[in-house]
Amino acid sequence: MRHRLRTALLGAVTTALTATFLAGPAPAVAAGHAGPRTGFEESGGARWTTQPEEQELLARADRDSARLQVDRIGTTEQGRPLQLVRIGATRPPTADRTRHGNSVLLICSQHGNEPSGREACLSTVRDLAYATDAATRRFLERTSVLVIPTANPDGRAANTRGNSDGVDINRDHLALKTAEGRTMARVLRDYRPDTVYDLHEYGATPPYYDKDLLALWPRNLNTQDAVHEEATTLSERYVRPTVQHSGFSTGIYGIWTDPETGEPVKQVAGDGQARILRNTAGVKNSVGLLVETRTTPLTQAEKDDPAVNNRRRVHSQLAGLKGAFAFLDERRGRIEAATGAARTAGYADRGPVYLGGADNDPATDEEVLKDPPCGYRLDGAAYAEVRDELALHGVRAEQDGTGALVRLRQPLRALVPLLLDGRSADHLTVAKPSAGC
The missing domain is CATH 3.30.70 (Alpha-Beta Plaits)
Structure with missing residues (x-):
C-alpha cells in the first residue's frame, strides 16, 4: 500500500518534476492544465527567468489560484521585493496552521549566481497552484508549502554570489546584518517550518568532486537527535535515491571521494557552523537540508550548448524536490514528532x-x-x-x-x-x- 501511495504521489503531485528538460522545452504544469511558463521554459533553457517574468508568473498564480498567496515580506537594499509564497489545499495556510501541522519551506537561490534552484522553485509553485488532481490536494491538506522563490534578488540581478553589499547571506543566519537574512529569520520564527530545504549550486573539481547533485543535513551538534535523524533520512533515503533513479549521480556535499574506491579523500566544506542555514535550521529545531547541483559542464554536449547544461541543472533540482515531497508525505508523523519534541526539550x-x-x-x-x-x-x-x-x-x-x-x-x-x-x-x-x- 505504501509503495502504491508513493507512486501515486510522485506521479501526480510532481507531474512537472518528472518532466525532463534534457531534450528541450516542455510544459511543466500538471497534465491538462494551463498555466504561465517561466522564461527558462520558454527558451528551452537558453536563458534564465528574468525578474519581471518571475513577478508576472507569481502575480498570475496568485490571481488564478485560491490555494496560493504571494506576500511581500521584505525589501532588499536596492528596493527589490523579498516574497513568500504560501500554498495549501484550498486556501493559503496561515502561520498558525503552519506552526501546528507538517510544513516545508523552500529557500531558493540564496546565492544570486546559482539560478537552477530558483527555476525549480518557480515551476513547482506554478504546478502546485494549478494542479487539480486528488493526490496533490491530499498532499496539500497534510503539508503546508512555503517558498521564497528568490532569496537574494539583488545578487540575482547582478549575477553575484553575495547581495548588493557583497555579503554572503548564507553566512548571516545568526548575525542578521542583511535585509535578506533578517527576512528569512522572521519567516523561520513566525511559521516554524518542520523542514527547511535550501537549493544551491557548486563548481565541480573532477574527478573527486563532480556529482550532479550533492546533499547535506545539519552537522551542528546542537541539532536534536531525532531532528538530525530525519534530516539524514531526507538526504540518504529520499532525495539522493530519487535523484539517482532519475539518472543523475549524487554525493555528500563537502566531501571529496576517490573515483576508484568511492572512499572519502578530504573534507572541503560542510562543517557545523551555526550561521549557515542548514545548521541554523537544525539549531532552531527544523529538519534542514542543503542541496547543490553541479554547474560545471562535463559532457561535450553541455560544453557545446549551455542550454543543455542548464536543463540538466534544473532537472536534477526537480528530481531532488520529487524525493523531498515523498519524504514530507510518507514521514509527516515522524517529522512532526521530531520537531515538536525538539521545541519542548529546551524547557527542560x-x-x-x-x-x-x-x-x-x-x-x-x-x-x-x-x-x-x-x-x-x-x-x-x-x-x-x-x-x-x-x-x-x-x-x-x-x-x-x-x-x-x-x-x-x-x-x-x-x-x-x-x-x-x-x-x-x-x-x-x-x-x-x-x-x-
Whole structure:
C-alpha cells in the first residue's frame, strides 16, 4: 500500500518534476492544465527567468489560484521585493496552521549566481497552484508549502554570489546584518517550518568532486537527535535515491571521494557552523537540508550548448524536490514528532551546549558548555544593541531596570549561548553568564 501511495504521489503531485528538460522545452504544469511558463521554459533553457517574468508568473498564480498567496515580506537594499509564497489545499495556510501541522519551506537561490534552484522553485509553485488532481490536494491538506522563490534578488540581478553589499547571506543566519537574512529569520520564527530545504549550486573539481547533485543535513551538534535523524533520512533515503533513479549521480556535499574506491579523500566544506542555514535550521529545531547541483559542464554536449547544461541543472533540482515531497508525505508523523519534541526539550534546560564541532568532527573540551548557565544577563546598552536580533530569532528576553535576562529555558535553548557567550565564534555581544535565574 505504501509503495502504491508513493507512486501515486510522485506521479501526480510532481507531474512537472518528472518532466525532463534534457531534450528541450516542455510544459511543466500538471497534465491538462494551463498555466504561465517561466522564461527558462520558454527558451528551452537558453536563458534564465528574468525578474519581471518571475513577478508576472507569481502575480498570475496568485490571481488564478485560491490555494496560493504571494506576500511581500521584505525589501532588499536596492528596493527589490523579498516574497513568500504560501500554498495549501484550498486556501493559503496561515502561520498558525503552519506552526501546528507538517510544513516545508523552500529557500531558493540564496546565492544570486546559482539560478537552477530558483527555476525549480518557480515551476513547482506554478504546478502546485494549478494542479487539480486528488493526490496533490491530499498532499496539500497534510503539508503546508512555503517558498521564497528568490532569496537574494539583488545578487540575482547582478549575477553575484553575495547581495548588493557583497555579503554572503548564507553566512548571516545568526548575525542578521542583511535585509535578506533578517527576512528569512522572521519567516523561520513566525511559521516554524518542520523542514527547511535550501537549493544551491557548486563548481565541480573532477574527478573527486563532480556529482550532479550533492546533499547535506545539519552537522551542528546542537541539532536534536531525532531532528538530525530525519534530516539524514531526507538526504540518504529520499532525495539522493530519487535523484539517482532519475539518472543523475549524487554525493555528500563537502566531501571529496576517490573515483576508484568511492572512499572519502578530504573534507572541503560542510562543517557545523551555526550561521549557515542548514545548521541554523537544525539549531532552531527544523529538519534542514542543503542541496547543490553541479554547474560545471562535463559532457561535450553541455560544453557545446549551455542550454543543455542548464536543463540538466534544473532537472536534477526537480528530481531532488520529487524525493523531498515523498519524504514530507510518507514521514509527516515522524517529522512532526521530531520537531515538536525538539521545541519542548529546551524547557527542560538540561544537557550540554556545543560552541563548535560537527557530527563528523567531535567538539573539543573548550567547545562544550557541559554545565551551561541558566541564562545570560545583558546590561541596558548591550540589550539595546541586540534586542532586535534576539526578537527576530524568536529568543525571549526578560527586561528589568538594568537591562535584560535571557534564560536558556526556552525552545531555542541552544541558540542562546551561540548568540551571547563570548566563547562562541558568532556571538552578537558578550553577555554575563547568570547562575541565579
